[in-house]
Amino acid sequence: MGVEELEDQVILTHPEDPTSQVKILKFGANVLSWTSAGKEQLWLSEGAKLDGSKAVRGGIPLVFPVFGKKDSGPTANLPQHGFARNSTWEFLGQTKENPPTVQFGLGPENVSEELISKWAGNDFTLILTVELTKESLKTTIDIENNDDHSWEFNWLFHTYLRINDIEDVLVSNLPGEICYDQLLGQTYEEKLPVVQFNEEVDRIYQNIKDDKLIQVVELGKPQHTLKRENLPDVVVWNPWIKKSEGMGDFQPKSGYQKMVCIEPGHVHDFQVLEPGEKWTASQLLYKDELKYQAV
Ligand SMILES: O=P(O)(O)OC[C@H]1O[C@H](O)[C@H](O)[C@@H](O)[C@@H]1O
Secondary structure (H helix, E strand, O other), X not given: OEEEXXXXXXXXXXXXXXXXXXXXXXXXXXXXXXXXXXXXXXXXXXXOOOOOOOOOXXXXXXXXXXXXXXXXXXXXXXXXXXXXXXXXOEEEEEEEOOOOEEEEEEOHHHOOHHHHHHHOOOXXXXXXXXXXXXXXXXXXXXXXXXXXXXXXXXXXXXXXXXXXXXXXXXXXXXXXXXXXXXOOOEEEEOOOOOEEOOOOEEEEEEOOOOOOOEEEEEOOEEEEEEEEEOOOEEEEEEOHHHHHHOOOXXXXXXXXXXXXXXXXXXXXXXXEEOOOOEEEEEEEEEOOOOOOOOO
16 A cells, blocks of 8 residues: 555555555556546556556656757757656655655656757756545656756656547647647637637647646546646647557557546746756646636
């Protein structure tokens, strides 16, 4: 009960509700599973590699120091979405009994020489804190620049939320927000009252105020509510049929019907960190009633 450390993962079980549990793989400090009242909240591909051979397809992959793939600049040589999800984090232990809370750390010493050399060897410390309550999961990231020079980064929680049927789903509270549509290569203001899915969707909604809740609503019921702290951007992604077929580790291929990625981050530009400076941000996933918010 409480916190159990296995060789490759850490399991948290809520002391007052054993049906609320979270499993975190040390590789990528990836939250593989989060059950609340016995119901799985995240989507994990059946083809996900959990042996460290590649980033985990599903759960909550951690994106640092770059979102996407850049053609130029200090992160241009890094793989898509950086190296945090491709490295084994150190389990730092439990910080709270109730709600059960644990921490994982990553520094240059935890990243392969091959990868870290592609980021000019900047010195950093990442601390991920995972807190499980009976009705919520909170993930917080603390990033510190331990170097003698400033460097810039993106951060993003690449959260794969589980749903029952993508065609019954809408994502709310985005009207009036500015988004960069990665498929159209265009920036526009969201005019539709909700985001719906009948093809691939890949949009970066930018500079959304923290008080805006993002809700994933299915058949009129809010399945997931996201509250952000210091994460101004939200990527909304569903790969749909063709993109799913092109990802070898995306299984089953029909899985796109059971998931939607709601990815809070700071990705519209790079956050600069001065020597010795710290930066912190979090996402809270929980159940709430329907909360439509105007711009
Ligand atoms: O396949 P990955 O590197 O995990 O990226 C998966 C997806 O991540 C984000 O959602 C991006 O917006 C998508 O463009 C990308 O396809």
